[in-house]
Amino acid sequence: MVGIREGGYCAVGFGVIGPVPMVVQAKPNSNNTSKTMDGSQQKVEANILLLGAENVGKSALTVRFLTRRFIGEYGDIESIYNHSDKIDGREISFNIWDSLYPQDCDSVEMVSDKQLQWADGVILVYSICDHASFEVTRRQVQFIRHAKKAFAGVPVVIVGNKRDLQHQRAVSSEEGRLLALSTDCGFFEISAAENYHGVLLVFHELLELIREARALKKGAVGIKGIVRSVSAVFARRRAE
Numbered sequence: 001m002v003g004i005r006e007g008g009y010c011a012v013g014f015g016v017i018g019p020v021p022m023v024v025q026a027k028p029n030s031n032n033t034s035k036t037m038d039g040s041q042q043k044v045e046a047n048i049l050l051l052g053a054e055n056v057g058k059s060a061l062t063v064r065f066l067t068r069r070f071i072g073e074y075g076d077i078e079s080i081y082n083h084s085d086k087i088d089g090r091e092i093s094f095n096i097w098d099s100l101y102p103q104d105c106d107s108v109e110m111v112s113d114k115q116l117q118w119a120d121g122v123i124l125v126y127s128i129c130d131h132a133s134f135e136v137t138r139r140q141v142q143f144i145r146h147a148k149k150a151f152a153g154v155p156v157v158i159v160g161n162k163r164d165l166q167h168q169r170a171v172s173s174e175e176g177r178l179l180a181l182s183t184d185c186g187f188f189e190i191s192a193a194e195n196y197h198g199v200l201l202v203f204h205e206l207l208e209l210i211r212e213a214r215a216l217k218k219g220a221v222g223i224k225g226i227v228r229s230v231s232a233v234f235a236r237r238r239a240e
Protein backbone atom coordinates (compact mmCIF):
# COMPACT_ATOMS: atom_id res chain seq x y z
CA MET A 1 0.00 0.00 0.00
CA VAL A 2 1.38 3.39 -0.96
CA GLY A 3 0.53 6.41 1.15
CA ILE A 4 0.37 9.72 -0.65
CA ARG A 5 0.00 12.96 1.19
CA GLU A 6 -2.12 15.38 -0.76
CA GLY A 7 -3.58 18.82 -0.36
CA GLY A 8 -6.21 20.05 -2.73
CA TYR A 9 -9.83 20.19 -3.64
CA CYS A 10 -12.13 17.69 -2.10
CA ALA A 11 -14.95 16.85 -4.46
CA VAL A 12 -18.11 15.29 -3.14
CA GLY A 13 -20.63 14.05 -5.69
CA PHE A 14 -21.72 16.94 -7.87
CA GLY A 15 -21.60 19.37 -4.97
CA VAL A 16 -19.44 22.39 -4.36
CA ILE A 17 -15.70 21.91 -4.18
CA GLY A 18 -13.37 23.75 -1.89
CA PRO A 19 -9.71 23.67 -0.96
CA VAL A 20 -9.15 21.30 1.95
CA PRO A 21 -6.07 19.34 2.98
CA MET A 22 -6.42 15.60 2.72
CA VAL A 23 -4.46 12.40 3.06
CA VAL A 24 -5.16 9.70 0.54
CA GLN A 25 -4.14 6.09 0.63
CA ALA A 26 -3.31 4.92 -2.87
CA LYS A 27 -3.99 1.22 -3.04
CA PRO A 28 -2.60 -1.00 -5.77
CA ASN A 29 -5.20 -1.96 -8.35
CA SER A 30 -5.79 -5.55 -7.21
CA ASN A 31 -9.31 -4.83 -5.97
CA ASN A 32 -11.89 -4.61 -8.72
CA THR A 33 -15.28 -5.32 -7.31
CA SER A 34 -16.93 -5.47 -3.95
CA LYS A 35 -20.39 -6.25 -2.64
CA THR A 36 -22.67 -3.35 -1.81
CA MET A 37 -24.28 -3.07 1.64
CA ASP A 38 -27.24 -5.33 0.75
CA GLY A 39 -24.84 -7.84 -0.77
CA SER A 40 -26.95 -8.16 -3.90
CA GLN A 41 -25.03 -6.03 -6.38
CA GLN A 42 -21.37 -5.63 -7.06
CA LYS A 43 -19.73 -2.25 -6.85
CA VAL A 44 -16.98 -1.74 -9.41
CA GLU A 45 -13.87 0.21 -8.50
CA ALA A 46 -11.68 1.89 -11.10
CA ASN A 47 -8.41 3.70 -10.43
CA ILE A 48 -7.87 6.27 -13.16
CA LEU A 49 -4.57 8.09 -13.61
CA LEU A 50 -4.39 11.39 -15.52
CA LEU A 51 -1.04 12.20 -17.10
CA GLY A 52 0.20 14.91 -19.43
CA ALA A 53 2.38 18.00 -19.72
CA GLU A 54 1.78 21.17 -17.69
CA ASN A 55 -1.24 23.34 -18.47
CA VAL A 56 -2.99 20.92 -20.80
CA GLY A 57 -6.14 20.75 -18.67
CA LYS A 58 -5.76 17.64 -16.52
CA SER A 59 -7.33 19.36 -13.51
CA ALA A 60 -10.00 21.02 -15.66
CA LEU A 61 -10.97 17.63 -17.06
CA THR A 62 -11.06 16.04 -13.61
CA VAL A 63 -13.09 18.82 -12.03
CA ARG A 64 -15.49 18.87 -15.01
CA PHE A 65 -16.12 15.15 -14.53
CA LEU A 66 -16.57 15.49 -10.77
CA THR A 67 -18.72 18.62 -10.68
CA ARG A 68 -19.87 19.22 -14.29
CA ARG A 69 -18.31 22.67 -13.95
CA PHE A 70 -15.38 24.54 -15.45
CA ILE A 71 -13.91 26.94 -12.92
CA GLY A 72 -11.04 28.33 -15.01
CA GLU A 73 -8.09 28.24 -12.63
CA TYR A 74 -6.80 25.25 -10.72
CA GLY A 75 -3.94 25.04 -8.24
CA ASP A 76 -0.70 23.17 -8.89
CA ILE A 77 -1.71 20.41 -6.54
CA GLU A 78 -1.52 16.67 -7.01
CA SER A 79 -4.70 15.02 -5.74
CA ILE A 80 -6.63 11.80 -5.73
CA TYR A 81 -10.41 12.17 -5.81
CA ASN A 82 -13.13 9.65 -5.21
CA HIS A 83 -16.38 9.83 -7.10
CA SER A 84 -19.26 7.37 -7.23
CA ASP A 85 -21.66 7.09 -10.12
CA LYS A 86 -24.26 4.68 -11.45
CA ILE A 87 -23.61 3.49 -14.98
CA ASP A 88 -25.92 0.93 -16.64
CA GLY A 89 -27.48 0.25 -13.24
CA ARG A 90 -24.16 -0.61 -11.65
CA GLU A 91 -22.43 1.47 -9.00
CA ILE A 92 -18.96 2.58 -10.04
CA SER A 93 -16.46 4.05 -7.64
CA PHE A 94 -13.90 6.12 -9.52
CA ASN A 95 -10.58 7.00 -7.86
CA ILE A 96 -9.02 9.73 -10.00
CA TRP A 97 -5.37 10.67 -9.64
CA ASP A 98 -4.79 14.13 -11.09
CA SER A 99 -0.99 14.03 -11.40
CA LEU A 100 1.59 16.77 -11.83
CA TYR A 101 4.09 16.63 -14.67
CA PRO A 102 7.51 16.02 -13.07
CA GLN A 103 9.76 19.10 -12.84
CA ASP A 104 12.60 17.05 -14.21
CA CYS A 105 10.89 16.52 -17.58
CA ASP A 106 13.94 14.87 -19.16
CA SER A 107 13.57 12.06 -16.69
CA VAL A 108 13.33 8.65 -18.37
CA GLU A 109 10.95 7.70 -15.59
CA MET A 110 8.14 9.91 -16.92
CA VAL A 111 5.61 7.59 -15.37
CA SER A 112 6.49 5.90 -12.12
CA ASP A 113 6.01 2.24 -11.29
CA LYS A 114 3.93 3.39 -8.33
CA GLN A 115 1.51 5.16 -10.67
CA LEU A 116 1.27 2.24 -13.09
CA GLN A 117 0.85 -0.27 -10.29
CA TRP A 118 -2.04 1.80 -8.92
CA ALA A 119 -3.81 2.52 -12.20
CA ASP A 120 -6.52 0.39 -13.80
CA GLY A 121 -6.64 2.85 -16.68
CA VAL A 122 -4.79 5.96 -17.86
CA ILE A 123 -5.96 9.17 -19.50
CA LEU A 124 -3.13 10.92 -21.40
CA VAL A 125 -3.97 14.57 -21.98
CA TYR A 126 -2.36 17.03 -24.40
CA SER A 127 -3.49 20.43 -25.65
CA ILE A 128 -4.34 20.70 -29.35
CA CYS A 129 -2.71 24.17 -29.23
CA ASP A 130 0.61 22.94 -27.93
CA HIS A 131 2.63 20.52 -30.08
CA ALA A 132 5.23 20.04 -27.33
CA SER A 133 2.48 18.67 -25.06
CA PHE A 134 1.54 16.19 -27.80
CA GLU A 135 5.17 15.04 -27.92
CA VAL A 136 5.02 14.48 -24.15
CA THR A 137 1.94 12.30 -24.69
CA ARG A 138 3.75 10.37 -27.43
CA ARG A 139 6.70 9.71 -25.09
CA GLN A 140 4.42 8.79 -22.21
CA VAL A 141 2.35 6.30 -24.19
CA GLN A 142 5.51 4.73 -25.63
CA PHE A 143 6.97 4.55 -22.14
CA ILE A 144 3.84 2.77 -20.89
CA ARG A 145 3.64 0.35 -23.82
CA HIS A 146 7.30 -0.60 -23.28
CA ALA A 147 6.98 -0.86 -19.50
CA LYS A 148 7.07 -4.08 -17.50
CA LYS A 149 4.71 -6.75 -18.83
CA ALA A 150 2.32 -6.27 -15.92
CA PHE A 151 1.79 -2.59 -16.79
CA ALA A 152 2.28 -2.38 -20.56
CA GLY A 153 -1.25 -3.51 -21.42
CA VAL A 154 -3.04 -1.01 -19.21
CA PRO A 155 -6.04 0.56 -20.98
CA VAL A 156 -5.23 4.08 -22.17
CA VAL A 157 -7.34 6.86 -23.67
CA ILE A 158 -5.53 9.74 -25.38
CA VAL A 159 -7.28 13.10 -25.11
CA GLY A 160 -6.63 16.23 -27.18
CA ASN A 161 -8.05 19.02 -25.00
CA LYS A 162 -8.88 22.70 -25.69
CA ARG A 163 -10.80 21.94 -28.87
CA ASP A 164 -12.56 25.28 -28.48
CA LEU A 165 -9.27 27.01 -29.42
CA GLN A 166 -9.40 25.93 -33.10
CA HIS A 167 -7.63 29.11 -34.29
CA GLN A 168 -4.59 28.14 -32.19
CA ARG A 169 -4.57 24.50 -33.26
CA ALA A 170 -1.04 23.07 -33.52
CA VAL A 171 -1.86 19.34 -33.53
CA SER A 172 -4.16 17.93 -36.21
CA SER A 173 -6.89 15.44 -35.31
CA GLU A 174 -5.20 12.92 -37.63
CA GLU A 175 -1.93 13.10 -35.68
CA GLY A 176 -3.78 12.34 -32.47
CA ARG A 177 -5.88 9.57 -33.99
CA LEU A 178 -2.83 7.94 -35.62
CA LEU A 179 -0.89 7.91 -32.36
CA ALA A 180 -3.87 6.30 -30.61
CA LEU A 181 -4.30 3.71 -33.37
CA SER A 182 -0.62 2.76 -33.39
CA THR A 183 -0.48 2.35 -29.61
CA ASP A 184 -3.83 0.62 -29.12
CA CYS A 185 -5.47 3.48 -27.24
CA GLY A 186 -8.85 5.17 -27.31
CA PHE A 187 -8.93 8.73 -28.68
CA PHE A 188 -11.03 11.85 -28.13
CA GLU A 189 -10.74 15.54 -28.88
CA ILE A 190 -12.66 17.57 -26.34
CA SER A 191 -13.02 20.95 -24.68
CA ALA A 192 -13.17 20.72 -20.91
CA ALA A 193 -14.02 24.43 -20.97
CA GLU A 194 -17.05 24.15 -23.21
CA ASN A 195 -18.50 20.72 -22.87
CA TYR A 196 -19.27 18.24 -20.08
CA HIS A 197 -20.52 15.51 -22.41
CA GLY A 198 -17.14 14.98 -24.12
CA VAL A 199 -15.44 14.60 -20.74
CA LEU A 200 -18.06 12.08 -19.67
CA LEU A 201 -17.46 10.06 -22.85
CA VAL A 202 -13.73 9.88 -22.08
CA PHE A 203 -14.30 8.39 -18.62
CA HIS A 204 -17.01 6.01 -19.87
CA GLU A 205 -14.83 4.78 -22.74
CA LEU A 206 -11.94 4.15 -20.36
CA LEU A 207 -14.24 2.30 -17.97
CA GLU A 208 -15.38 0.11 -20.88
CA LEU A 209 -11.75 -0.66 -21.79
CA ILE A 210 -10.98 -1.47 -18.15
CA ARG A 211 -13.94 -3.88 -18.03
CA GLU A 212 -12.78 -5.58 -21.25
CA ALA A 213 -9.23 -5.88 -19.90
CA ARG A 214 -10.52 -7.43 -16.66
CA ALA A 215 -12.75 -9.87 -18.54
CA LEU A 216 -9.80 -10.88 -20.72
CA LYS A 217 -7.58 -11.35 -17.67
CA LYS A 218 -10.25 -13.48 -15.99
CA GLY A 219 -10.62 -15.53 -19.18
CA ALA A 220 -6.88 -16.05 -19.42
CA VAL A 221 -6.70 -17.17 -15.79
CA GLY A 222 -9.65 -19.51 -16.43
CA ILE A 223 -7.99 -21.10 -19.46
CA LYS A 224 -4.69 -21.43 -17.57
CA GLY A 225 -6.58 -23.18 -14.76
CA ILE A 226 -8.19 -25.64 -17.20
CA VAL A 227 -4.84 -26.36 -18.89
CA ARG A 228 -3.24 -26.92 -15.48
CA SER A 229 -5.93 -29.39 -14.34
CA VAL A 230 -5.89 -31.29 -17.66
CA SER A 231 -2.07 -31.58 -17.46
CA ALA A 232 -2.38 -32.79 -13.86
CA VAL A 233 -4.84 -35.55 -14.92
CA PHE A 234 -2.51 -36.69 -17.73
CA ALA A 235 0.48 -36.62 -15.39
CA ARG A 236 -1.45 -38.77 -12.87
CA ARG A 237 -2.48 -41.22 -15.62
CA ARG A 238 1.12 -41.52 -16.80
CA ALA A 239 2.20 -42.22 -13.24
CA GLU A 240 -0.43 -45.00 -12.77
Ligand SMILES: Nc1nc2c(ncn2[C@@H]2O[C@H](COP(=O)(O)OP(=O)(O)OP(=O)(O)O)[C@@H](O)[C@H]2O)c(=O)[nH]1
Nearest residue numbers: 054055056057058059060072074076162191192193
Ligand atom coordinates in the same frame (compact mmCIF):
# COMPACT_ATOMS: atom_id res chain seq x y z
N1 LIG B 1 -9.71 27.36 -23.68
C1 LIG B 1 -9.57 26.33 -22.86
N2 LIG B 1 -8.81 26.43 -21.75
C2 LIG B 1 -8.70 25.34 -20.96
C3 LIG B 1 -9.34 24.10 -21.25
N3 LIG B 1 -9.02 23.23 -20.28
C4 LIG B 1 -8.22 23.87 -19.42
N4 LIG B 1 -8.02 25.15 -19.82
C5 LIG B 1 -7.19 26.18 -19.18
O1 LIG B 1 -5.84 25.76 -19.24
C6 LIG B 1 -5.14 26.14 -18.07
C7 LIG B 1 -4.51 24.91 -17.43
O2 LIG B 1 -5.52 24.05 -16.96
P1 LIG B 1 -5.24 22.97 -15.80
O3 LIG B 1 -6.46 22.15 -15.69
O4 LIG B 1 -4.72 23.66 -14.60
O5 LIG B 1 -4.06 22.16 -16.50
P2 LIG B 1 -3.16 21.00 -15.82
O6 LIG B 1 -2.78 20.08 -16.93
O7 LIG B 1 -3.84 20.41 -14.64
O8 LIG B 1 -1.90 21.84 -15.39
P3 LIG B 1 -0.77 21.46 -14.26
O9 LIG B 1 -1.45 21.55 -12.93
O10 LIG B 1 0.26 22.51 -14.48
O11 LIG B 1 -0.26 20.09 -14.55
C8 LIG B 1 -6.17 26.84 -17.15
O12 LIG B 1 -6.05 28.23 -17.33
C9 LIG B 1 -7.51 26.36 -17.69
O13 LIG B 1 -8.53 27.29 -17.48
C10 LIG B 1 -10.14 24.02 -22.44
O14 LIG B 1 -10.74 23.01 -22.80
N5 LIG B 1 -10.20 25.15 -23.20
